[in-house]
Amino acid sequence: MMTAAHSHKQGRREAWRWASLLLACLAMSSANATTGATALLRCHIEVNGEVHTHEFLPRHDPYTAPSIQIGERFRFKAVVLGEGDRVDLVNIYAYYQTRRQPMLMQHSKYVNPTAMTQPAPDALTGRVALYSPVLGKELAYQCALIRGTP
Numbered sequence: 310m311m312t313a314a315h316s317h318k319q320g321r322r323e324a325w326r327w328a329s330l331l332l333a334c335l336a337m338s339s340a341n342a343t344t345g346a347t348a349l350l351r352c353h354i355e356v357n358g359e360v361h362t363h364e365f366l367p368r369h370d371p372y373t374a375p376s377i378q379i380g381e382r383f384r385f386k387a388v389v390l391g392e393g394d395r396v397d398l399v400n401i402y403a404y405y406q407t408r409r410q411p412m413l414m415q416h417s418k419y420v421n422p423t424a425m426t427q428p429a430p431d432a433l434t435g436r437v438a439l440y441s442p443v444l445g446k447e448l449a450y451q452c453a454l455i456r457g458t459p
Contacts (some may be wrong), residue, residue, distance in 0.1 A: 348396050349455050355448070357380055402421075
């Protein structure tokens, strides 16, 4: 038979277990918040002397990633698949905009890329230059995968 003192001790132990678990969870989430545990892809895209900077966060569904109009002739799309600071795949697409529809000029794939804390702007892709098929207009881009809050 359980005494009231024994029951009280068991209740305190259970409370301490829950409190310890709660503190551990808070410490882990605090560590993630302070380290900025979200990776992002930062791309600098240049057309006609204008530089456009865009950032892309990890997502689960590649079909929801939008393409971005760059200048009058190009579209750019970066799909970062993963969650938080884990990136499984980066796909980069560059399109030339024809009168009827976008035409794919390049598709680059990076499997399990490494995010860095303070990477060079071209750490993932290098500097890439593409030329439109009609007038030879240049689209240049460079991207880096950044770990934590930049």
